[in-house]
Amino acid sequence: MTEAIQAEPMPAAVRAARFIMTLDVAFGLVGIGVMIIVGAVAFSPAYVLLLLYVVSTTALMGWLISRWQSRKKAVRWGAVALELVLSGGGLVVKAVDGDLRWTALLGLVLPLAVVVLLLTPAAGRWFDR
Template identity: 85%
Template sequence: MTEAVQSEPMPVPVRAARFIMTLDVAFGLVGIGIMIIVGAVAFSPAYVLLFLYAASTTALMGWLISRWPSRRKAVRWGAVALELVLGGGGLIVKAVDGDLGWTALVGLLIPLAVVVLLLTPAAARWFDR
């Protein structure tokens, strides 16, 4: 007979990071839907680039979440890199719009939280197996 193998449960920081990223994907999909509606009215090349950025980062984050149970190091570091790109991209968009104030820092909190959660020792142990 086959025996059930107990695996290490997902630690709280990893679970929290996955939950935050799942919410981010959900809100990203809502944002993409709104962008499609607005894009039908106000079409421009800059808008297309912004739409492609939003769609590609949302799709990549969804793919990373789907690969989460594999516990591979590449998934962890990919999520850290993606969140750094999202935080930096948000700052760049705010700077281009000329709205670089405290709201830009608030928008940086979610990617920063995921990066901090994934860089904890518990997350490192879980992803290293």
């Protein structure tokens, strides 16, 4: 007979990071829908680049979430890198728009929270198996 091996449960920090990333994907899909509708009216090359950025980061984030249970180091570091790109990209978009007030920068809190959560020792142990 085979024995059941008790797997280490996912730490709270990793669960919270996955939940935030899932919310990011959901809001990203809604944003893509809105951008497509608006893009039919206000079409420009810069708008297409912005749409491409949103679609690619949302798709990559969804793919990382689907690979989460593999517990590979590459998934953890890929998520950290992607969230840093998202926060950096958000900062660039805010700077181009000239909207660098602290209230406008609150949208960068969630990607940075995911980075902090994934850099905790508990997350490192869980992804290292």
